Each structure stands twice: as C-alpha cells, then as structure tokens.
Amino acid sequence: MQVEECVNGDSEDLDALLADLAKVNNSRERASQLFQWLINPIPAKTFFRDTWEKKPILVQRKNPNYYKGLFSTAEFDRILRQEDVQYGVNLDVTSYTNGTRETHNPPGRALPFTVWNFYESGCSLRMLNPQAFSSTVWNVLSILQEQFGSMAGANVYLTPPGTQGFAPHYDDIEAFIVQLEGKKHWRVYNPRTEDEVLPVLSSPNFDQSDIGKPILEVVLEAGDLLYFPRGFIHQGECLPDAHSLHITISSYQKNSWGDLMQKMVPAALEIAMEEDVEFRQGLPLDYLTYMGVQNSDKDDPRRTKFFSRIESLMKKLTTYAPVDAAVDQKARDYLHDCLPPMLSPEESASSVKGAPVRWERGQVVGVGAHITTQTKVRVLRAGCARLCSDGEAVHLYYTTDNSRVYHKEEPKSFEINAEHTDAIEFLIHSYPKFVTVGSFPGDSAEDRVALAELLFERGIIHTAEPL
Amino acid sequence: MQVEECVNGDSEDLDALLADLAKVNNSRERASQLFQWLINPIPAKTFFRDTWEKKPILVQRKNPNYYKGLFSTAEFDRILRQEDVQYGVNLDVTSYTNGTRETHNPPGRALPFTVWNFYESGCSLRMLNPQAFSSTVWNVLSILQEQFGSMAGANVYLTPPGTQGFAPHYDDIEAFIVQLEGKKHWRVYNPRTEDEVLPVLSSPNFDQSDIGKPILEVVLEAGDLLYFPRGFIHQGECLPDAHSLHITISSYQKNSWGDLMQKMVPAALEIAMEEDVEFRQGLPLDYLTYMGVQNSDKDDPRRTKFFSRIESLMKKLTTYAPVDAAVDQKARDYLHDCLPPMLSPEESASSVKGAPVRWERGQVVGVGAHITTQTKVRVLRAGCARLCSDGEAVHLYYTTDNSRVYHKEEPKSFEINAEHTDAIEFLIHSYPKFVTVGSFPGDSAEDRVALAELLFERGIIHTAEPL
Amino acid sequence: MQVEECVNGDSEDLDALLADLAKVNNSRERASQLFQWLINPIPAKTFFRDTWEKKPILVQRKNPNYYKGLFSTAEFDRILRQEDVQYGVNLDVTSYTNGTRETHNPPGRALPFTVWNFYESGCSLRMLNPQAFSSTVWNVLSILQEQFGSMAGANVYLTPPGTQGFAPHYDDIEAFIVQLEGKKHWRVYNPRTEDEVLPVLSSPNFDQSDIGKPILEVVLEAGDLLYFPRGFIHQGECLPDAHSLHITISSYQKNSWGDLMQKMVPAALEIAMEEDVEFRQGLPLDYLTYMGVQNSDKDDPRRTKFFSRIESLMKKLTTYAPVDAAVDQKARDYLHDCLPPMLSPEESASSVKGAPVRWERGQVVGVGAHITTQTKVRVLRAGCARLCSDGEAVHLYYTTDNSRVYHKEEPKSFEINAEHTDAIEFLIHSYPKFVTVGSFPGDSAEDRVALAELLFERGIIHTAEPL
C-alpha cells in the first residue's frame, strides 16, 4: 500500500485564517477553504478521489505552528479550571500498560488538582467534546460539518512522555489526527478482513498479536496530519522525551448508503403494500411445507417459483422507494447532530442573537427597528435550515438553536403552512444572496413580513444591515 | 362479476364426519377432506384457483342440517351458563339502528339473565372465540388451520328477528359465512377502489351511501355457505320472522407476500451491510444539496446518478434476502397463533396427555412403561412442530402446549443441540409414518431415547401403541 | 409449653355436613359451625382464647374418615388429568435430602405422566391453590373466610413414603394441618426469639442445628389435626411404610394491628397537616445543628425540647387517626382476596347466576320474571358486599364476581350515589332477613327497583323465591 508524504511550506495563523474565512460570503465555500487548509498541500479533489475511505495519508510539515491556535494544553488547563468538566462525561483518564487497557475515572468534576495528578502518574487524558469548551474548536467543526454533510466531531488526547493510553483498535469514523504539541509514534494497520473494511461499528481493543504488521509507522510532530479511514487499526505511543497533544477530527459516522437504505427500505415496503395489490396477495397455502430452514435442502420446483416471486417483488420494491423522503430523514438527523453556527460579530449584530435591543439607563432601547418588506435577509448558513416533509405536514428543521453539547437540545423544527413553503424554498435557494422580504413568493406584504419575523426570531435568517 | 350457485344433495352428521376424519392417517389429508366438506360441492382445487382472494361465492343447499353439530344457540346458552364468558372479551352486545352502530357491553361476566335480556331488547350477540368454549369448533378450526397454513379463527353471531347488528364494512380476513339456524338477508359489495382490494386492515363502519350497489343479494338459510375475500363490503340483517345464527370461519390475516417481506427486507439489509462493502461506503459529500424533498424539482445529473446507485443497491439487496429464515419467522408466529391439536382417545392414550400413569388405591400405577429404541413414534400432527434457526441457535417450536385462548400462552420452544437436528428433521419428514426410536440418526441408543423422552414429555410425539 | 391432646368419637361425612350447612340461614353462623367441625372437640371459644396465635395444639381422633371428602390423592390425579395445572404456578415438585432443599419444576403443564414419575422418584408434590380445582375445598374455604374476617387459603402436600419434602421453617400464617391420608411424623419448635413471635414474614429454610429441640413431636394420622401459630418452626417427614396427604388451611396473613396502622398512620398525618396548624409550623431554624445521628450523643436541652414537641405532636396525631376509613381500606383488600361464595342450587336459582332465563326451542324463555317492589331480597352472604368511603365518593365493593384464582380478577366495585347509601346499609344490616324492595329507604318505587336490579345483576343479592 502506497502512503503519500508531503512537505508544507507556508504557515498561517489560525485566528487570522478564521477571521478571513468569516468574510467569505458562502458558508459552503468557507467550508471548502478550511478543509483545504486542514489537508494542505493535498488538493481536496485529489484527496476525495484517491484517499478518502480508501487509505491512510500522512502530511509532514516541519512546521510546528501550522495548527497553532486550534487547541493547546494551556487551554486544556484553563478549561479544567473554569468549566464544569465531569469525569466520564467530558474527560476520560486511561492507561495501556503491559497490554492492559484501563479507565481510571473517579466520580464528579475533573479539577486540575486531580487531573494533573493522574497525568503525572502516567495516565492519558481524553477530552471528549472540546467544542463545548473551546470556541475555536467549535468554530472549526461547525464550518467543517458543511464540507462533510455529516456531523464533524473531535476528541483531544494528552499523553505523558513514555506512555501509551489506548490499545490498538479501529473506529467507525473517518479520522484526521492533528498533532498540536510534542510528538507521537503512530502505527497504522490494514483492516484485517474484507468485513472490517469501512466497518459499521468500532472494534474492541486488540492484542498486539491480532493485528499483523503496520503498513505505516511514523513519528508525528506538531503541525503534522495523519488521516485514515474507518476500519484501519491504529495505535500511538509517546516517546520518552516528549508529551503529545493531538486532536482527532472525525466525521461520517453512520453515513453510508446502507444507513440511508435503513430509512428507505421499510418505507418503500409500506408504500408498495398500500399501492400494489401483488404485495397484498396471500402466500401459497402450502408454502410452510417446502420453505424454511427445515426444507432448505429440498429440491422442489415450488421453492424455485417462490424465490422468483420474491425476486420479482424485490424488483418492484425499488420503484416504490421514497428516496427523497429517506434523504430528508437522514437530513433531519444530521441537522440535529450539527453544531450551531458560530456567528461573526457582524452576523450577530444583524441577527436575533445580537440585535441591539437592550436595557439602558432604566429603560429598553432599540426596539424601534423592525423588519419591513424592504429589509434584505438570507439564511445564516447554506445548511442551517431545511424543509422536510413527513408525508403529511412540512416542517422546517434548523440548527441555530442547537447546543454545543451533542443532542443536549431536542431536534428543532416548526410546521410550515403550505402557503409559506415556496417562500422558504426561495429563501434557501437564494443563498448566499440577500433578498428583500417583499420579494418572497406569497399572498400579502403582512404575510411576508410575519414569516420573516418568525424566521428572524428563531435565529434562522439575518439582515443585510443591522436592524 | 359471476357468482356461482350450487345445490347440494347429501347430508352428513358432523360428529360422524369428525370421527371418520380422526381415522385419517395424515393430518394434512384430514384438513383437505374437512375443507372439502365445508365448501361442497365446489371442488377445492377449483375454489382455490378461481374464487379464493378473487370473488364471493354462494352455496345454497336446501339442507338445514348440513352443518348441524357445529354450533347452536342451545350450545350458546350452555356456554353462558357453565363457562366464564366476559363481556368485551368473549362476547359483544351490539346494535345497528337507523344507521347508528352501538356496543352495549356492561363490565364483568356475561350471564344468561343479562345476555338474554339484551337479546330480547333487539341486540345482536357476537361470541368472539367460540373455540375456547366449544370442543367441536376447536376441533374443526384446529384441523382447518393445516389446510390454510395460517391461523383459522371464528366468531359466532346471533341476531334477533327483524334487526341488524353491524354496519356495512369489510374485514382483513377471508370469510366463510356458515348459516347454522334461521335465515339472514345478506348484501355483498365490491371493494370500492383498487387500494381496498385485499386490504391490510379492516374498514371502519360505512354509511349506506358510501358503498354503491350490492353485487350479490341473498337470503342465507341454515345449511348454506357464503364466502367472500377480504375487502368485500358486506352487511346482513334478519327477516322479521326468524332469528339468525351463523359462524364465520376466517383465515389469512396478515399472511401476504408483503407481510413476509416485512420480516425479510430489514434482515436482508443487515446482511448486505455486513457482507458487502458497497453498502458500507459513504454517501456523496454533497448529497444533501441536491437530494431531499426540497430539491426534488431540480433537474440535476447528480440526482440521476444517485437514483441509479440506489437502484443498483436494491438489486443487490435481493441476493442477500434470507428467504428461508424469514419464512421461519412467519412460521414461528403461525405456530404461536395455532390452536393446539384436539386428540382422539387413541392419540391421547399414546401420548403424554393420556399416558396411563395414575394414582390408584394408595399408590402410583403404570410408570413401568417406558420408551425404548423399539418404541415406534411420530409427531402428533404434520405441522405441530418445526425447526427454526435464528442464525445462531436452532429451536424447535411447537403447538401442543398452546391454549385454546389466543396467545394466552407464550410461544413454546426449546433449543435443539446441533447433534439432534438431524433426528428431528428425520422425524418430521417421516410423518405420517411411525419410526422406531432406534432408527433416529444419532450417536447412541441412550441419546436417541433421551431425545424421544423429551419430545414425548412435551406432547410433540405419540407412540404407535400406548406405553 | 402445654400441648393439648383430644380424642374424637363421632364421625361425619363432609358432603352431608356441607349440605346441612347450606341450610343454615346466616353465613356467619355457618362459618362458626364449619370452623367448630374443623377443630372438634375443642370449643371454638376456648381455642380463640387460649390457643390462637399463642401455641400449637393437636387433635388425634383415631378416626381416619373424619375429614373424608375434603380432598384425596384420587382427586389430585383427576385434577392433573382434567385441569390445566402448571408447574410453578399450581404445583411444586420438591425434595429435602441430606439437608438440601430443592425444587424440580420443569416448564409447562403438569401432566400425570411427568408428575407421577417425579413422585415415584421420591419427590414431594405441593398443590398451591386446590380451591381453583376442587369445589369442596373452594366451598370450605369460602365459608371459613367469614369466620376469620381474613382470607382463608390452602395448600395440599403429597409425600412419598420415607421422604421429606421441605426444610424446617416457619410461615407468616396461622396453620391448620389436616391429615387426609397415610401418616406423617411432625416436629414443632418454639419461635427462636421474641422477634420471631408472630412474624411478619416467613423464614428462610433452616439447618437442623438452628432450631433447637422440638416442643411437640407426633405422628399425625388420617383424621388428625395439628394447629400452630405463625412463627412456630415445623417439619414433617413420611415414615417408610406410608405416604402422606395433608391439606394446610391458613389465614391471618398480614392481618395484624400494625398492618392496619400502616394504612391509618400516613392518612392520620395528612389529616393532621390539613387541620392543625401546629403540624404546619416550621422546624426550629437551628435544629440540624443539634439533631440527627451526628449529634445524638450531645447533651443539649434543645434536644429534650425537640423530643417533647415530637411527643406532643404524636399524641395529637392519634386524635386525627381515621380508624374507620383505614378499616375500610383493609376491608377492600380483604374483599379482593376473598373467594367468591359457592352457591347452593336454591341460591343459584334465585340469583343472577341461575335465573331461569334461557334459550329453548328457538327462542328466549323466562325473561318475563322481573323484580318489583314486592320482591323480597337479601345479600348473598353477610360479608359479600361492603360500603367503603375514600373520603370523596362511596363505593360498594363485592366478592361475588371474584375468581377462584387469587387476584385473577381486579377488585370489583361500583360507585353508589349518595341517595342510595341508606338503602344499601339497610340491606346489609338486615341480613340474614329478606326485605321487600319496596321497604328500601329511598325516593321512589322506580328508584328502589332500579337499585335492586343493579344489585341483582352484579350477583350481590338473591330473591326469597326464584324470579
């Protein structure tokens, strides 16, 4: 197996990059650019064609500052000090010694005193959702999720010198290992069998004797990137002379064709049974006498006939498959999984989040500003809202009230009256252009403004100028 | 639509018929003969080819005694007097007057005093599972279920002169209306639409204005039979001069190709995802931008490509469909639905039910008799036990410990060790022949005898001679 | 400890006795007479004064037929053959060998073939609710429950010669051991400690070394009776030369003053908090600093004051205790526990159970008979119905629709309108006298007849003459 290696020249500061990206007008374009930065200098197009879901790839940059600003152990320490980090929920304390993998989480809050004592005694620390505590990680992931069309997650791993925190294993996600501080010795192994290529579930911990020889062995240094698809076994250990801090950015968990079909196929059968009498016809009177495991060795022409009837019905089933409705079910799950967008100051000021209504000197000021038909609006992100039909009603699902904590909030949606669906499609498809509220398809000016107010209050749209 | 009418000559006594049938060696043959008696003079073969699931048929016999012995109002009265009949569970009191359908069940036990008062005031009585109270109905249904390969059920309807108990409606089962006493005026109507041909669910009550003109109108007299498929709307009312008692024998509820596929298709997808990496590959990065209801009007080549990938995967899915395993799932449900077999005195004496071990004059007698390798055995009915695999273990499911009350008992089964499956298949496939225990495939005589004892104690097999 | 022994002369036939008792006009008197028969020749008054809940007593009759007709092993065999006896539910197979107590229940129905095989191999058989299968046991227990004012239950024990089925233990009920066939060697031991006198719960199985020396040792023969209170340890074993069959009649499970108070005390506190502000006043500001286990060794005058406030409130609590309402809660439980009355043919014919409405020659006959103000009625048993108030509504609870299987039916009751409570009290307190419906307290003749019809249909009252 061929492993590509690249050397990077340019260095950038992440804060500056994110500030520049905030000026990019289209959130999808912004996502592309940030992803390109992540995997530089490999062109994204090449990456997705040749590498993604296929094989590991390594980028060695000789530039320890390339990812600077994304996360640091100092930030880790600040979070422990200032935020409510709970053992087992937000932080795992682990060790892997003499082939034994252990977890050492005590109950309750993870305070610097106890956490650093664990670290000093040789334990690894895994922060499970740094995006809940670090605005930068939140920002990066909320942008990248638009690139993937699938939830982007992250874990942070801090490992003391000379130790290993985890047993060899494979995961159920595409993994981008971003080395932030120190260095780590990594070994990556092929999936063991065809069945473990792009697996649905993560593996248990393996013994060293289970996994064969590595196809890739490297010491990752700060600024380096290692990508591997789900199913590739991996393990990383610290060298005696340096600690390691890395963040793993992940995506594409349960985002396969089969996952989509799990939503589609039962619905297809339900439709087929409603619409096609062939599916409702009775089974043969005597089918139990020649079908079933008990009869599977029988050489009976009725079995052949039975199989071909099944085949013919399966063929017809395809024609009833509600592909778009099933995609909407996947989309609903995705919108629930999404991080909420992180708004720039301009976006905040022009949306409900930062609209300049406030209490000042004993009274409310700034409520005079209101949406009119002249107000120009657009959705806050290309993918922050989506019209989905469940067959009966149409709902608008949206991400802007999600929490930075995974699924802490229920899925957010509200029903859309039939007369408003056109306006909302128009708005979504107009992105990234701003459009005037008066240009919405619709019956009356009042109606258009009422719809815009609703969308504004839910944080789905913002205005071209602050109100 | 053509409706066949037939006139029957011969009359038989049901008790005599059932006694004769008990001598038929093979339970499947017995089922055929009893079904033939039910629909005489129409040949069963013709019936299943031309009529079953297709159209109503009427048999007028001018022989009020043809079905005599199956059930009677005197038996109804005896049951109320002697058995624990509960309103709402075993008996419904109904009326249909001026287009209004009502149920009048009080709480608690249905005693003759209150039931006959309802009847006298013009209410219809529906006994919901007469097989739990009448041995003859139990016997008849337990034989017929082998003909259908699907649960056979029954309701009894007693209607006072000049009244109607039910609104026009259709059911979700194949219905054989057997007129037992008096007479009833029936009207049968075509399914209203294609979607209501062989429907999955029963209809609500219809208004007379919903249902069009009857395709069949007849006064059914004692000894007559009326069959119609699920989906055919029907209503029956008593003439002013006679009460009516009929029993409706039903089958084929949720026994369609689609019902089988509901068990098969999710399992097929699970297998496909395990075995075929194409199902585990990720969805396109940008599929949410062109798929889904929101994009369904778009003319985008990526949509075409997406649809054809789905089509190709659906095609492959067929090859993973676990047809026999899905049939076994249906079979398991069927065996749970089945009535237990009603044993003849000979069968009883040669099975665990009536084995002649007993307490007599202060001690146990008859335990000397035991199964040996010379003992000849067979299963009690062709379909009373079935080997089913759930992919990991093999279980033997059986009907002999079922209750006459629907699903009162849990599904009955026990695990079969791998070394015994051949012996059990041999036993099942040998039916109706008796085989010696010594002829079982197996390792040792002890083992064969132990297996036979187990099957004997669960009531699955009986011996050629009483022990 | 003194143990009384008595010798009985007379013998009676139980069937004759029960027939005579059916003629006793008052069910409470009937209960007294049957209980007196059970413990003859000890006078019931003496028994309840000196022995009940205090010590064992033995009656040796030298009359093996004294209890004849109550139950027999032949009846046991008939039940296995004809009824649906389930292992673990209705029958336990047990052994106690070399100090080890085991249960051998297989799953499913207990058929003679398997049951007698267990017996022959030395296992004891315990039938758990013979009253569900034996009409005589049902009749006897349903009469005795009126003597106890508490559920009367029974188990039957059949033990092979030379074996013991159970380890030494004590029970939570008053036990009457009635020897029916064969003989059994019994040993009875004092409660081990004061805490085990009249215990709330049954004991685990004891080792022989736990229980000291028996206070009573006897070989019980057919016709003999052994009574001992809850808490007395006991064990019985068969002699080598004879099997043993006995029935244990039990009562007074959870029927103590404390059980009543568990219903009364929380209600008393609720009432006190509603009615008395002293219970609603706040606790002292600093009570947590001197009360609680942490402070229990402190010698603090505030503790003394706190305790005396509690004492004073507890004293007041007594005045709020809703004694009659709590008794009604116990009564409701008791009426739910009760066996339904077993009706004599005359009672049946004059109640809803056997009212002569029936189907005869194609029509209903006997519905002409109706209740009028002249009809004389009474409740079927002194204790078969009871008015209970839950503080808001008044309900009539009744036993006549209970099942012979413990708690198979939900508690039976219906709400009584305020204007009917006087009539029902009148009816209950008039028992055993019949009263005319017209003599009910009440507003109108129609109303009285409607109430009588309702009570008649629920099986609570019967008429002096068949309708």
Next chain:
Amino acid sequence: MQVEECVNGDSEDLDALLADLAKVNNSRERASQLFQWLINPIPAKTFFRDTWEKKPILVQRKNPNYYKGLFSTAEFDRILRQEDVQYGVNLDVTSYTNGTRETHNPPGRALPFTVWNFYESGCSLRMLNPQAFSSTVWNVLSILQEQFGSMAGANVYLTPPGTQGFAPHYDDIEAFIVQLEGKKHWRVYNPRTEDEVLPVLSSPNFDQSDIGKPILEVVLEAGDLLYFPRGFIHQGECLPDAHSLHITISSYQKNSWGDLMQKMVPAALEIAMEEDVEFRQGLPLDYLTYMGVQNSDKDDPRRTKFFSRIESLMKKLTTYAPVDAAVDQKARDYLHDCLPPMLSPEESASSVKGAPVRWERGQVVGVGAHITTQTKVRVLRAGCARLCSDGEAVHLYYTTDNSRVYHKEEPKSFEINAEHTDAIEFLIHSYPKFVTVGSFPGDSAEDRVALAELLFERGIIHTAEPL
C-alpha cells in the same frame, strides 16, 4: 393586626459587605450577620420571635442604594445576552390584565430582542433562578441557607410601568420582597381561613372578590423590604410612572414539623412491628362487622375497645419514633437542595478547586505539595457535610459538588467506613477551628492522611495554608 415600620439610616455597599463577611471565620456567624443586614434595623432575635411565620413586616429605608449590587436590570440584560436563558425554564413572560392572568412563553432561548419586545408590550418578566446566572445572588443565598437550615431560593421580577404581572395569590414559602429599582404598590391580605395559615401548598390565582380587604398597603421603593409568611395573599402593581425590579428571597418550603413526621412515622411503625409483638398480634376475628364507615354510627362497646387499643398502640408508637434518623433524612434532602458554597480566593487556593497544580510551559507544576499529618484542615462551611446513617451504613453527604442549578446534580455522598466516623465527627465538630490531620482519631498516620486526601479531593475540606 399590627404592622411594624422602621426607618434605616446607615447604607452599605453589598460588595464591601460580602468581602468583609468572607473574613468572618465561622459560616454560621456569617449567615447571621448577612441576615441581620437583610432585615435591618429589626433585630433578628425579635424578628424570629415576633414576626417569622406570624405576620408581615415592612422596612422603609429612604435609601435607594441599601441593596445595591444584589441585582439590577442591567445585570438582567447582560444575562440574556451572555447566558443560555430558556423560556419556561429560566424565564417566564406573564401578564395580568382585567383580571386575567396569562403566560406568554415561546419555545427556546430567551434573547434580548424577543424579551424586551415582550416587556415593551406590557409583559412582566420573572427570572426563575437568578443564582444560576448571578454570582452575587448565588453568594447571598448560599450564605443565607445556613441561617435558615433550609434551602434559600430567589426569583427576580421586572414589571413595566402601569402594569401588574400576577394575580393575587399566596405562596408556600416565607417571602422577603427586596425592592431593587423603581417602585411597586403592594397589598397584603390575611390568610382567608385557619386552614390557609402556614399552608403546605401555594394557592391558585384568586379573584379580587375572594380576598377581602388588605391588612397592609404600601408603595415599596428601592432599598425597602417587605416580609410576609406563607399563606398571606399578596399582589403588587407598578405605578404609571416607574418600572419595578425586585427580588424575592424565599425559604422554609416543606420544612415543617409535619414534613419531618412524614419521614419519621412510617419508619417508627416499621420499627415497632419489628420490635413489639403487640403490633404483630392479629386483629379481632370479627372487627370488620363493627368497624368501618358502614358501621360508624353503631353504638357498640367493641368499637370503644378497638379505639382504645389503637390509642394505646399510637402511644407506644411514639417510643419507637426514630427522631434523629428522620432528621438525617430531612438533612439529606436539605444538603441536596443546597447551593454549593461560593469560595473566597483564599478558600479556593487552599482547596481542591484552586489548588495551584497546573500546566505551565509544557509540563505540570505544583503537584509536589501534599497533605501530611502536620497539615491543618477544616470543613469549608459549618454545614457543607453531614454524617447520616440509614440504619445499616453511614454515609457522608456534602454540598460542595452541588450545582447552582437546582437538583441538576444527584445527591452527593460516599460511604464512610466505621473506623473513620469518629475522625469525621471530630472534624465537623471542630469547625471553625483548623485541626492537624495528625490529630484525627484513627489507627495510623497513613490512614489519617488517606482520609484527609479523600475529603480534600471531594472539596469538603480546605487547608489553613495553600498546599
């Protein structure tokens, strides 16, 4: 009814006061001083003797700055802007117009834009747990809870000029209305009946016609205080010329003698039944025939005897009442209800929360410091931990890991080995003195240090000097 009015001279700044209080060595003394500040110039002793739970009292200070720093509308605005305030969970939008009380909460997060729009349209705003968002409110309540020995809560109410937000009603807590900004016209009414004095539950909304005439009518201005006990009806409305902001500090919800007895009485009965055979003796055989509502009018000497037996048992019940154990159950609930203590910088630095272990320049620093037998320690607050026994094991319950959000965390406790209970009692009773770890009762130095480390890591103790 007499209402006291007082005029206050001195003014203080709350921040300065809290800083001074942080230097008070004993948290109970600190609580007394803060409570005294709250009700100045009424002496606390007088207040609790004459006013608390008895009648309203008013303090008019002519000093708008007296409570300055506790909360403000500017802080309200900041919270909306920066914190995750959810409608219905943290904030209610209400109105009371023309006698109709309405709630206007939309779903989701309460942002300034929507909240201030509601306010401008005349709605009142109630912030439900300002202690979760305001450190000062948290600090004040966490101190006051030690004064009350019962949870101290708070709501903030902001009302637009000329409006009223709530209907007249009474609450189930002692209420301290602290006017922070603007002014409000209050009317207070006596409890309507004896049953509503110190009520267990809050009232529904009343009509003006239900409540009679006010006993107190006043315009509260900033710096004023109004106290009234639970059960006193009240309503407040804004004058046309000024908004109103007040905070209601509350305590003593479900903290009455009766609430304690609800925990004690069932336990007392359980103990009595275990220890006293009189409670286990059977009820009289015939008690159902003369007791119960059905017999309550009967004049029967057996009733008298029954009542006196109950009375005697109730009297004995008192002697079994586990008063200290019941107090511990109340204490457990209280410790769960408590706010966590707010630590001063010195306390933080000398406890696990702020122990100076941290990540600095690529490594962990400060882990050298450890607890030894010389280390001086004490519990962080007089009431922050408590030993409670549940009869079997002893647990230490503690407040230091509670959340500022009510019951967001489970009750915090861990089991204490028998050999450590003396050391923990010693530690708790030594407060506010620091004691050396070496002076703990206990077996060995290692053991003492291990216990101290455990208590330190759970945040229960701090050291005299930072580690």
